[in-house]
Amino acid sequence: MALISTRRALAFSGVLAVALSATACGSGSDGGSGDTASSGGTSSIDCAPYTAFGDLKGKTVTVYTSITAPEDGPHIASYKPFEECTGVTIKYEGSKEFEAQLPVRVKGGNAPDIAYLPQPGLLKTMVATGAVKPAPAEVVANVDKNMPDFKEYGTVDGTFYAAALGANVKSFVWYSPSAFADKGYQIPKTWDELLALTDKISKDNPDAKPWCAGIESGDATGWPATDWVEDVMLRTAGPETYDKWVKHEIPFNDPSVATALAEVGKILKNPAYVNGGFGDVKTIASTSFQDAGQPILDGSCYMHRQASFYAANWPEGTKVAEDGDVWAFYLPSKTAEDRPVLGGGEFVAAFADRPEVKAFQTYLSSVEWANERAKTCGSGGCVTANKNADASLLKNPVDKLSAEQLTDANATFRFDGSDLMPGAVGAGTFWKGMTDWITGKDDASTLDYIEQSWPKS
Incomplete structure (x- = not known):
């Protein structure tokens, strides 16, 4: 299964631009046009694509995930363009007790806005509670364009809920x-x-x-x-x-x-x-x-x-x-010619449908975020499920090795079995x-x- 394209990523397409219809809550944006300097003065952020989200200054989106230190740093850094250009604050919380605590929070009425679910099986469990919101149309369009191979894993009973985020090779x-x-x-x-x-x-x-x-x-x-x-x-x-x-x-x-x-x-x-x-x-x-x-x-x-x-x-x-x-x-197979590859990933599930939450979902399903994730990558683990991401941005040798495994025409990819159960x-x-x-x-x-x-x- 091909997960990463070797061709260069497309610029932000109309998929993000039409996000205005679902996520705009005002006509102005704090970072709505021009460039905003990123941290450290190393580059500038083009905020033009984010104007479609409208004025979201002062809003907060909570994210709950199993991704903890030291793997959380590059994730948090990849939100910076979205935060600076929209004015939204992303409140990130990683926990080793994520799988056990998320159902408790949801049942207690304390669900996060966004959760990164590492198991499609857990997504089904959460959907059964009635708390997960179907993915907005803008996310569906991004998934159809950027990661169609992963769409089935974020779908429950014919309804699409969660776009894929990261992709990893386990073999x-x-x-x-x-x-x-x-x-x-x-x-x-x-x-x-x-x-x-x-x-x-x-x-x-x-x-x-x-x-x-x-x-x-x-x-x-x-x-x-x-x-x-x-x-x-x-x-x-x-x-x-x-x-x-x-x-x-x-x-x-x-x-x-x-x-x-x-x-x-x-x-x-x-x-x-x-x-x-x-x-x-x-x-x-x-x-x-x-x-x-x-x-x-x-x-x-x-x-x-x-x-x-x-x-x-x-x-x-x-x-x-x-x-x-x-x-x-x-990890070798029975013969040198057999190339089974076990992989996994996370899926972005929303428990709220406020404009700022939909905007962040849309960003995470875009080529823009996938490329930013590669740019902020530290010591590896930055391959995403986005096939239109710019593979040349993957500088870490492990990520390059992973992309090679995932795009090998002779490989037979299967998603982590326990995550699907x-x-x-x-x-x-x-x-x-x-x-x-x-x-x-x-x-x-x-x-x-x-x-x-x-x-x-």
Whole structure:
């Protein structure tokens, strides 16, 4: 699936201009024309495209998301043109307890104006409360033009609610190029080669482990382990069976799922292979996903499977590049020709339909925002779902690598399975089940537990 276009982005089109019909609440705008200097005096902001939003000075839009420090900085910076030109203040709040707390807030009548939902399954749950507002026409037009491949994920029962925001690649293994070079290790091209390399590293390095891992993430603890299963499921069962599994057309304890889990267990539950820098297998459950890959830097472990956005978690000064301190290779499949790619992203859901909220939604679905996101990017994780974004603005090597994976004509892209499942499973029993699995529960009991939790209707 192509997510990022290699051609240069189009200028702000009439899609944003017609936002006036839905979002204008006055004839003047504080930044309505001309240029406004951006922070630091590094550039100027052309406010002309924002005049369509009208006079929104003094308005506030609240944003609630699971994106926390250090990944939140580039997001907040990307709002600056919108804020300066419209006069709207974006109040950003990131939380590790997002998935658990958002339903509580909505039920208590304290919903944010905008929430970035990392799971389409959670979107369905929120839509069922009646609190989510359908996307305005301007957002629909932007999505049809800029990210049509993602439209289905923001649609519930035929109504479109949420435009895609960021896009990430999860099928990566982080490693130290210098450590591999010193030992003469080659990047594996197949799954069997990866397992053989894992075993060789284990035998060659008695004071280190081939892998480090961590699945602790507050109320979302367990999600990195579900990513492992999904990535391996794509490789052992294939995309068609993967789709059936996600839709529950086959049970969660189907033999194909059991095969994938057993394959993951060859690595994550082998005490000879994990958990470098932290301890035994069970420490995976208590190690935060942010900390999990750090032992690569001191040689305590050699590999860490995690998404492209993990680039933001390396310490300041770490060179993330093919010739750097750390880099990433594609998680191989059964053959070198097979190219399944697991990915994810966030979706912009609105719980209010005030003019300033609609205006911000429209901005986030535009080429203008996608390009600003690339410009403000820090250490990676800045690829968006917008296919008309200017790919040349992606300066970070990890983002370029991600864009290459997502636009590879030979790749078979699938969205994160747990994110597509009903929230009670994908953001509930699947997370908990995998955490219990890491700490000792057997394969069959784990899969049975998750299967029995699947909603009956």
